[in-house]
Amino acid sequence: MDFVNAIILLLNYIFVPALAYGSQLALGAIFVTLVYGILRFANFATGDMMSFGTMFVILFTFYFQSVGISFGVLPTALLAIPFGIIFMVGYMLIIDKLVFKYYRINKSPPVQLAMVSIGVMFVTQAVVRIIIGPSDRRFFDGEKFLIKAGEFKEMTGLNEGLAIKSTQVITIIVTLILVSTLFWFLNKTKTGKSMRAYSDNEDLALLSGIDPKKIVMITWVIAGILATIGGALYGLDKSFKPFTYFNNMLPIFAAAIVGGIGNPFGAFLGGYVIAFSEILLTYAYRKFFMYVLPESMEPDGLIQLLSTDYKFAVSFSILVIVLLYRPSGIFKGKVL
């Protein structure tokens, strides 16, 4: 029985949260990797673009709530996401036309594009703060828990409860659907294949008659979808605050690089690698060992490898280690 308790403990505090957090990171990381692979620059505006999309989702959610539209037990935000995506994609295409296109056509070095993306970052940040303000916003409604800790205890008669938030389940399901569609699109359809070809070798792709304008546009559309959904899911699960979104850029970058930048599947797994290592290394295992070990060997300390303050530092340290030993990432992305 103790053993089952220990497993439930780990599920509750490590596995489920890490899976949800990892999914959110994975969506962002695929966004970064797509932009890097096809448009060929490191997009420092990632976090703020995600907050921009989320902002529209929130505005539509508030609007729907005010006119009384709801989605039953599910959060209203799910209904608002498609509308958010429309605005987000429009914004990205405008930004591309006004800003990035010029440098792409002039074949500027990637560094210059990265600098330009910092300008976009400042502007996006300002727009978000001017429209919705810098404060913390929650926009979740509907049923909060799928399984409550207390109910679970009653049901199974165990000491440890397992609480699963509905946002966690939604996050994981939506991510799986979105990512499998994306991989199907990239691997099976003609447009997807031409995108991969363009990312692999631009000149050769152009020679074989691939239209670069179309590729770039589709990339921004997909990027907009990923950014909005990723941002909205994160906001639903935690809360929306422009500053946190800006900071989330850092673990997202770490995930993309750890997975091998330019490689969408690597970025997907990279998100989970970062999330699990962050949580595994900062969790206090004391209770776990209390269940598993006999009473005489019970530990006195917290058995915590690193204090939770170092959550972010963990993912960055992983990144540094990967950089040292395998600069192209775990799943062989572009060699940088």
Place this chain on the structure above:
Amino acid sequence: MRKNLNVIAAYSIMMGLITLVGIFQSWNIALSIFNLCLISAVMTMGANIQWGYAGLINFGIMGFTALGGLAAVLISVDPVQEAWSAGGFNILLSLFLIIAMVLAVRYILKNYKKSKNRTYIVAAIIILGIVIIRFISEPGIEAIEGVNPAKTGFLGGLGLPIIFSWVVGAFFAGGLAFVIGKVALGLRADYLAIATLLISEIVIAIIKHEDWLTRGVKNVIGLKRPAPYEVNLQQTDWFISLVEKFNSSKLNLITDLTERQATLNQLVIEGSSVFVKLCYSGLFLVVVVILLILTQKALYSPWGRMMRAIRDNEEAANAMGKNVVKQHLLIFVLGSAIVGIAGAMLVTQDGLFTPGSYRPLRYTFLIWVMVIIGGSGNNFGAILGGFVVWFLWIEAAPIGLYLVNLTTAGLDDTHFLKVHLIESVPYFRFLMMGVGLLVIMRYRPKGILPEKIEIK
């Protein structure tokens, strides 16, 4: 003279703007803008050495600034004797163990061929070392943090004058840059940018959470000053007579003696804070001028030419026998050290060290905006960038308010749009920076004062 006309013009306009702030707002504000402009100028010089001279992207400026600030704390704060006796021994022992661990790893890496066993042994040493160090340091850290936690709770510093920390800060930042450079400089440009950005976050995380060293988010306040205190100045005779002399025409108009005394007191209070700020300005100006002379000399020396050659064509420079890796490392360390000086100066001016305030937007990206807008590769340009951007950063709110009032003049004062816009005036500075950066990058990619190569 002729060819430097644009430089002189740009700087006079800048000085004119700051003077206008002095006349219309107050000299206090003008001087604090000027001081921070000078500090920003030091930071941009550091970033400019790396980016403008050698083409290295360093997005870790925040980390080096914070290390400079840490140096200011460790140098100037008086040592906390109780804490040292409570846990000093454990900390020193851990420090010794860390050094031993690093040396052992180095020894193994140098003397054994690459093999699986070697990797395992290195990993084992590191893991074992961390476990032992944690066991030794933990009671020490707890003891130190337990010593009067509301006031100290940390080891304190050396109790030296804070000016020394400017040099020490440079060494701290340079040391960290050496380690980072060894690890990350082989990477391609945008990869290096991300890596340095993340490493600087790690540095901040450590500074924020190692309370025994830095007091963490509890902040260190009341640092020593290189300048006199306002309160002391207000009671010094020579200062009062100085203020009297300066304002004699104004004071002579007042005939009533008590009223005259009250006005004088007011003037002395105002004057004292201006005087203190002027002291800082003088100190900072000395640093900026020294650094400017050194960097200018370096830029036009054979070494500077070599750096430009490496920047413009790495392979060719390599083929000519220049050691690209070594030079990159050198310039990375030098540039970061300058940023470290700026970090120490910043903490000196503020008189407090707040680890929570180090954010990448303010200390990394804003500095980059300064370098790009001012003109990378040109020291005068970089300094000008520091001035212009910092000035706009501070004055963006008043300008934004003016613009909002102008555009919404037709609306009622209680109209929700107007109220909302006036509330969000502080965020116009982000908009201004972003648009400024984008416009400069597009239409004047070399910055306001572009790089000029003169062959002497």
